[in-house]
Amino acid sequence: MSKATRTPEGAFPGIRHDHGDCVAEALSAAEALCAQRGVRLTELRRRVFELVWSSHAPVGAYDLLSRLAREREGAAPPTVYRALDFLKEHGLIHRIESLNAFVGCRTPGQAHAGQFLICSECGMAAEIDDSRVNAAIDRRAKEIGFAVHSKTIEVEGLCPPCRDRAGEDGHGIG
Numbered sequence: 001m002s003k004a005t006r007t008p009e010g011a012f013p014g015i016r017h018d019h020g021d022c023v024a025e026a027l028s029a030a031e032a033l034c035a036q037r038g039v040r041l042t043e044l045r046r047r048v049f050e051l052v053w054s055s056h057a058p059v060g061a062y063d064l065l066s067r068l069a070r071e072r073e074g075a076a077p078p079t080v081y082r083a084l085d086f087l088k089e090h091g092l093i094h095r096i097e098s099l100n101a102f103v104g105c106r107t108p109g110q111a112h113a114g115q116f117l118i119c120s121e122c123g124m125a126a127e128i129d130d131s132r133v134n135a136a137i138d139r140r141a142k143e144i145g146f147a148v149h150s151k152t153i154e155v156e157g158l159c160p161p162c163r164d165r166a167g168e169d170g171h172g173i174g
């Protein structure tokens with residue numbers, strides 16, 4: 001028997017962690033990946049990427065658009081969407097359908113369909129990429145004769161810090 005699935009260490013980083021480190025790490029991974037693939041991380045793509053990485057909570061598409069519109073002229077929605085498409089295509093960010101939002105990927109460069117644990121209280125999202133989940137979907141889909149195009153799974157709930165807070169006041173959430 002394999003051990004129960006658990007969230008990888010640091011998937012929900014502490015509130016006081018140094019997020020600058022996360023951003024720096026993500027940027028250097030993105031730069032390396034683009035160099036390796038011979039594609040350009042243009043200034044706009046880079047800025048969009050930074051904004052998506054501004055926290056561990058997915059950033060809404062409209063929020064991104066308005067922030068960029070304030071920052072720079074010429075950041076028209078189609079331009080921003082093209083930048084988002086580029087980042088998504090190269091696995092640098094993921095789209096969270098249920099929130100119409102984007103979140104940075106911690107393991108870009110490896111083909112994967114993420115499974116996301118999304119906290120409904122603070123909005124943080126943790127990506128877990130469990131090969132057993134992927135394999136189970138593939139197996140069942142094959143049995144049914146279903147052709148899978150996308151396997152992103154979005155799970156809603158409470159992250160560890162929010163669970164702690166909910167426990168502390170004794171009233172739960174709501």
Ligand SMILES: [Zn+2]
Pocket residue numbers: 013017018019020022023056
């Ligand atoms: Zn961080």
Ligand SMILES: [Zn+2]
Pocket residue numbers: 094105106107108112114127
């Ligand atoms: Zn990912």
Ligand SMILES: [Zn+2]
Pocket residue numbers: 119120121122123124158159160161162163
């Ligand atoms: Zn939370």
